[in-house]
Amino acid sequence: MKILVCISHVPDTTSKINFTHDDSQFDSNGVQFVINPNDEFGLTRAIWFQEQQAATVTVVNVGGPDTEPTLRKALAIGANDAIRVNANPTDSFFVAKQLAEVIKNGGYDLVIAGKESLDYNGGMVPGMVAAILGYNFINSCTELTIEATNAKAIREIDGGREKVSTSLPLIIGGQKGLVEEKDLRIPNMRGIMTARAKTLTVVEPVEASVHTKAVKFEKPAPKSAVKLVAADNIDELINLLHNEAKVI
Amino acid sequence: MSIVIYAESAEGKFKKIAFELASYAKKVAESLGTTVTAVSINTQDVSELSKYGVDKVLKVTNDKLVGFSAKAYADVIQQAARKENASVVVLSSTTDSIYLAPLVAVALEAGFASNVVGLPESYLPFQVRRTAFSNKAFNSTEISSDIKIIGLAKNSYGIFENTSNMATEDFNPTVSENDFGIKVESVEKGSGKVSIADADIVVSGGRGLKGPENWGMIEELAEVLGAATACSKPVSDLDWRPHSEHVGQTGKPVASNLYIAVGISGAIQHIAGINSSKVKVVINSDPEAPFFKVADYGIVGDAFEVVPHLIEKLKAFKAQN
Ligand SMILES: Cc1cc2nc3c(=O)[nH]c(=O)nc-3n(C[C@H](O)[C@H](O)[C@H](O)COP(=O)(O)OP(=O)(O)OC[C@H]3O[C@@H](n4cnc5c(N)ncnc54)[C@H](O)[C@@H]3O)c2cc1C
Numbered sequence: 001m002k003i004l005v006c007i008s009h010v011p012d013t014t015s016k017i018n019f020t021h022d023d024s025q026f027d028s029n030g031v032q033f034v035i036n037p038n039d040e041f042g043l044t045r046a047i048w049f050q051e052q053q054a055a056t057v058t059v060v061n062v063g064g065p066d067t068e069p070t071l072r073k074a075l076a077i078g079a080n081d082a083i084r085v086n087a088n089p090t091d092s093f094f095v096a097k098q099l100a101e102v103i104k105n106g107g108y109d110l111v112i113a114g115k116e117s118l119d120y121n122g123g124m125v126p127g128m129v130a131a132i133l134g135y136n137f138i139n140s141c142t143e144l145t146i147e148a149t150n151a152k153a154i155r156e157i158d159g160g161r162e163k164v165s166t167s168l169p170l171i172i173g174g175q176k177g178l179v180e181e182k183d184l185r186i187p188n189m190r191g192i193m194t195a196r197a198k199t200l201t202v203v204e205p206v207e208a209s210v211h212t213k214a215v216k217f218e219k220p221a222p223k224s225a226v227k228l229v230a231a232d233n234i235d236e237l238i239n240l241l242h243n244e245a246k247v248i
Numbered sequence: 249m250s251i252v253i254y255a256e257s258a259e260g261k262f263k264k265i266a267f268e269l270a271s272y273a274k275k276v277a278e279s280l281g282t283t284v285t286a287v288s289i290n291t292q293d294v295s296e297l298s299k300y301g302v303d304k305v306l307k308v309t310n311d312k313l314v315g316f317s318a319k320a321y322a323d324v325i326q327q328a329a330r331k332e333n334a335s336v337v338v339l340s341s342t343t344d345s346i347y348l349a350p351l352v353a354v355a356l357e358a359g360f361a362s363n364v365v366g367l368p369e370s371y372l373p374f375q376v377r378r379t380a381f382s383n384k385a386f387n388s389t390e391i392s393s394d395i396k397i398i399g400l401a402k403n404s405y406g407i408f409e410n411t412s413n414m415a416t417e418d419f420n421p422t423v424s425e426n427d428f429g430i431k432v433e434s435v436e437k438g439s440g441k442v443s444i445a446d447a448d449i450v451v452s453g454g455r456g457l458k459g460p461e462n463w464g465m466i467e468e469l470a471e472v473l474g475a476a477t478a479c480s481k482p483v484s485d486l487d488w489r490p491h492s493e494h495v496g497q498t499g500k501p502v503a504s505n506l507y508i509a510v511g512i513s514g515a516i517q518h519i520a521g522i523n524s525s526k527v528k529v530v531i532n533s534d535p536e537a538p539f540f541k542v543a544d545y546g547i548v549g550d551a552f553e554v555v556p557h558l559i560e561k562l563k564a565f566k567a568q569n
Contacts, residue, residue: 159443211359
C-alpha cells in the first residue's frame with residue numbers, strides 16, 4: 001500500500017499572531033512552526049501501517065523552502081520520502097490541485113490529510129482533492145483500518161459517531177483519535193540522522209486557478225475586563241446573565 | 249440569479265441553523281436584489297422556512313437520501329445551484345456541511361470561504377470576514393469566482409423573522425451509484441442529551457473537578473439550563489469524560505450563546521475553541537487563572553461550593569421565569 005500524508009506547516013499552537021504590511025500578511029517573525037496537529041495524528045497512523053502492513057509513506061507539503069524543516073521532521077518520525085511542491089499555498093483550491101497532481105503521478109492508495117489546518121482553519125483541502133480525483137472521502141475521521149483494498153473507519157458526527165466502510169483509493173480528513181495521543185511519534189536521534197539521507201523531491205506547481213484571496217487580517221478588539229461576582233452572591237450572577245447578557 | 253441555501257434537517261425537521269442560514273441569505277439577497285432558494289432533503293413540512301425570508305423551496309424527497317451521504321448531498325446542492333443560477337451558495341458549519349462543502353465547491357468551480365462570521369463586507373469585490381488562526385484573528389477573504397460559497401459559522405448572524413410568500417417546488421436531482429462509495433454501517437448518538445454543536449448553552453468542566461465522580465453537579469447544572477456538557481482536553485485524556493466532549497483547538501469548537509467553565513484554567517488552546525461563544529462565565533478557585541482575562545463574568549471560588557449553590561438558585565429562578 002502506498003500512502004501519502006499531507007503535511008501542513010503551521011504556527012505552534014501557543015504562538016502570538018501578528019501581521020505586517022498594513023495587516024495584509026502574517027508575520028512569521030519569531031514564530032515556531034510545527035507539523036499541523038491533525039496531520040501529526042495521520043502521520044503516526046501512516047507509520048503504523050508502514051510497520052504493521054508494509055506500507056510506504058510519502059509526506060507532501062505545498063510551500064516554500066522554509067517548510068523543509070517540517071518535512072524533515074516528518075522524515076525523522078519515519079516517513080520514507082518527502083515531496084515539496086514549490087509554491088506559496090495561497091488558496092485551498094490551488095493547494096488541492098497541486099496535491100491531486102502529486103497523487104495522480106504517484107498512484108497512492110491512501111491519502112491522509114488533517115481535517116483542518118490550525119492556521120487558516122479552512123477544512124477544505126482534503127474534500128477538494130477527493131472531488132478533483134473522484135476518490136472516496138471520509139472527513140473528521142477518528143479511526144481507520146485497512147484490509148487489502150477495504151477500509152473501515154469511524155467519523156465524528158454532531159452528537160455522536162458513525163462507523164463507515166469503503167474501498168481504496170481513499171482520502172481522509174483525519175484528526176485526534178487516529179492514534180492515541182501518547183503514541184504520537186517524536187523524532188529520536190537515529191530518526192534525525194537517517195532523515196538527512198532520505199529523498200526530499202522538489203516539484204514545480206501545475207497551473208491552477210485561484211478563487212479566494214486573504215486580503216486583510218485583524219485581531220479581535222480587546223475585551224472589557226471580567227465582571228467579578230462574589231462567591232456568596234450567586235443571585236447577582238443570575239441577574240447579570242438574565243438582565244444584562246440576556247442569555248438565560 | 250439567486251442565493252441558494254442548504255436547509256439542513258435531522259429526523260425530518262429543520263435544524264435551527266437552517267433558519268439562521270435563511271435569515272442571513274435573505275439579507276444578502278436584499279443587497280443583491282435577488283431571492284432566496286432553500287434546498288431541503290427529505291424534510292416533511294417545509295413551511296417553517298417561509299418565516300425566515302425563503303422565497304422558494306426545492307423539496308427533494310428520495311429514499312436513497314434518507315441517511316447522510318456527503319457526495320450525494322453535495323450532488324443535490326450542486327444541481328440545485330445550477331438550476332437556480334445561484335450567485336451565492338450558503339452552507340452551515342455543522343459536521344455534515346463541512347464535509348460536503350468542498351465537494352460542492354469543486355463541482356461548481358467556486359471559491360469557498362469557511363468560518364464566515366458576518367454579512368459580506370463588500371459585494372464588488374465580494375469580501376467576507378472569517379476567523380483564522382484558531383480564532384486568534386479575523387481575515388477578510390475575497391472570492392473572485394462567478395459562484396461564491398459561504399460556510400457560515402454557527403450563531404454568528406442570528407435568526408430573524410421575515411415572513412415571505414414562499415413557493416414550494418418538488419425537485420428530482422439525479423443521484424448516481426457513484427455517490428454512495430462510503431457505506432454507513434452504524435450510527436452511535438450520544439446519550440440523547442443536547443450535543444455541543446447544537447447547544448445554546450454549554451457547561452464545561454476541567455481538571456479542577458478532581459475526578460469523574462464529581463461530574464454529577466456539572467450534569468445537573470447543564471440539565472437546569474438545558475445545556476450540553478463539555479470538558480477540557482486533560483479531562484478527556486484521563487477518560488473522565490468521552491472524547492466527544494473535549495473542546496478546544498484540538499477538540500470541538502463551541503459557538504454557544506453562553507459558555508460556563510468550571511475548574512478550567514483557560515489555556516490558550518482551550519480558549520481557541522470557545523472564543524466564538526458570546527458570553528463566557530468562569531468559576532475558578534485561582535484568581536490568577538488566565539480564563540478570567542477572557543471571561544465576561546467570573547466567580548473566584550471553590551467549584552464544589554459554588555456550583556451546588558448555583559444549581560439551587562437557578563432552579564428557583566427557572567421556577568419563576
Ligand atoms: C498542541 C496542544 C493542543 C491542545 N489542545 C487543547 C484543546 O483542544 N482543549 C483543551 O482544553 N486543552 C488543550 N490543550 C491543553 C491545554 O494546554 C491545557 O493543558 C488544558 O486546557 C488544561 O486543562 P484544565 O484547565 O482542565 O486543567 P488545569 O490546567 O489542571 O487547570 C485546572 C484549573 O482548575 C482550577 N481548580 C482547581 N480546583 C478547583 C476547585 N475546587 N474549584 C474551582 N477551580 C478549581 C485551577 O485553579 C486551574 O485553573 C492542548 C495542548 C497542546 C500542547
